[in-house]
Amino acid sequence: MATYDLLLLPGDGIGPEVMAEVSRIIDWLNAQAQGRATFNTESDLVGGAAIDAHGIPISDATMEKALGADAVLFGAAGGPKWDDVAYEIRPEAGLLALRKELDLFANLRPAICYPALADSSPLKRELVEGVDLMIVRELTGGVYFGEPKEIVELGNGQKRAVDTQVYETWEIERIARVAFDLARKRRNQVHSAEKRNVMKSGVLWREVVSAVHAADYADVTLEHILADNCAMQLIRAPKQFDVIVCDNLFGDMLSDEAAMMTGSLGMLPSASLGSPDESGRRKALYEPVHGSAPDIAGQGKANPIAMIASFAMALRYSFDMAAEADVVEGAIARVLEKGLRTPDIAAPGTEVVGTAEMGAAILEEMEAGS
Ligand code: IPM
Numbered sequence: 065m066a067t068y069d070l071l072l073l074p075g076d077g078i079g080p081e082v083m084a085e086v087s088r089i090i091d092w093l094n095a096q097a098q099g100r101a102t103f104n105t106e107s108d109l110v111g112g113a114a115i116d117a118h119g120i121p122i123s124d125a126t127m128e129k130a131l132g133a134d135a136v137l138f139g140a141a142g143g144p145k146w147d148d149v150a151y152e153i154r155p156e157a158g159l160l161a162l163r164k165e166l167d168l169f170a171n172l173r174p175a176i177c178y179p180a181l182a183d184s185s186p187l188k189r190e191l192v193e194g195v196d197l198m199i200v201r202e203l204t205g206g207v208y209f210g211e212p213k214e215i216v217e218l219g220n221g222q223k224r225a226v227d228t229q230v231y232e233t234w235e236i237e238r239i240a241r242v243a244f245d246l247a248r249k250r251r252n253q254v255h256s257a258e259k260r261n262v263m264k265s266g267v268l269w270r271e272v273v274s275a276v277h278a279a280d281y282a283d284v285t286l287e288h289i290l291a292d293n294c295a296m297q298l299i300r301a302p303k304q305f306d307v308i309v310c311d312n313l314f315g316d317m318l319s320d321e322a323a324m325m326t327g328s329l330g331m332l333p334s335a336s337l338g339s340p341d342e343s344g345r346r347k348a349l350y351e352p353v354h355g356s357a358p359d360i361a362g363q364g365k366a367n368p369i370a371m372i373a374s375f376a377m378a379l380r381y382s383f384d385m386a387a388e389a390d391v392v393e394g395a396i397a398r399v400l401e402k403g404l405r406t407p408d409i410a411a412p413g414t415e416v417v418g419t420a421e422m423g424a425a426i427l428e429e430m431e432a433g434s
Pocket residue numbers: 156159316353355
């Protein structure tokens with residue numbers, strides 16, 4: 065039986081609460097006599113929790129563990145407590161350092177509208193019911209990491225702030241390939257979103273995506289779309305989308321928008337993947353798209369579904385355990401069908417439960433469904 069090392073980084077705010085529910089699922093999988101793998105887990109600090117302990121948002125020792133792990137599960141980072149720490153060591157810098165050091169350039173953010181939740185979306189049921197799209201966000205380049213990135217004093221009482229949006233051909237090529245490969249396993253359609261009408265990086269983005277398409281993926285339908293139009297179309301008619309590929313910043317925004325198709329930011333999982341090594345293994349980090357939600361932290365109210373669904377993505381993408389991933393995702397769907405809801409997705413006629421109850425209900429359904 066295979067043994068895998070998982071590094072759990074619960075982080076801040078609701079991170080530890082939602083991670084606790086994943087830990088229970090991991091324990092359950094480990095206890096299965098017919099299990100196909102055993103997971104060794106180790107927990108460590110990141111974000112504000114690491115700042116409190118070590119003065120920096122991720123220590124070298126933690127980064128070493130992340131580099132050595134078969135997958136990292138990440139909760140959330142940040143909160144008002146650390147609003148005044150220096151920009152370089154803010155909690156989010158821990159997450160950005162992980163993405164960069166592990167070279168996790170491909171961020172997959174699936175937005176699926178569970179039928180039971182269609183009424184929780186602020187959009188009309190007929191618009192969102194059946195939405196099943198995947199945002200493929202470039203995660204290690206663009207304006208997040210481009211240099212210069214600075215605020216300079218101009219000496220006349222004014223300051224100038226600069227962020228740099230920069231992409232090279234190879235960066236666009238490799239993320240385009242991820243998008244086309246995924247589309248082939250889905251509905252074979254890719255929208256590539258950029259702003260070629262105002263940005264040079266958009267011009268190159270379109271050129272490179274087109275070239276990769278023509279060379280190796282002519283069987284996939286490719287449409288180029290301006291990113292602002294994409295944002296509008298996501299609200300107007302989200303079911304037209306299968307895979308959307310875009311740069312780091314547009315992906316950040318479009319994925320928050322797509323989350324609302326699913327009813328709540330508390331529903332959206334994500335996978336961040338690196339390139340395969342010689343043995344075909346990819347470095348990987350799995351995290352919910354929601355943040356640390358300091359306003360509800362520590363109250364047992366947080367929705368653990370995005371975190372649990374992120375672990376299901378780990379089963380699927382890192383461990384080739386699609387059957388187990390189906391068991392987890394099926395259990396989530398059934399619990400929702402039964403009318404159990406955390407407060408963020410509550411609706412009239414449903415039963416509102418807390419984080420631990422939701423986790424326990426999903427586990428119960430897994431037992432019943434496996
Ligand atoms: C996300 C988050 C992060 C990002 C923050 C926490 C740095 O919003 O993963 O979408 O901007 O990438």
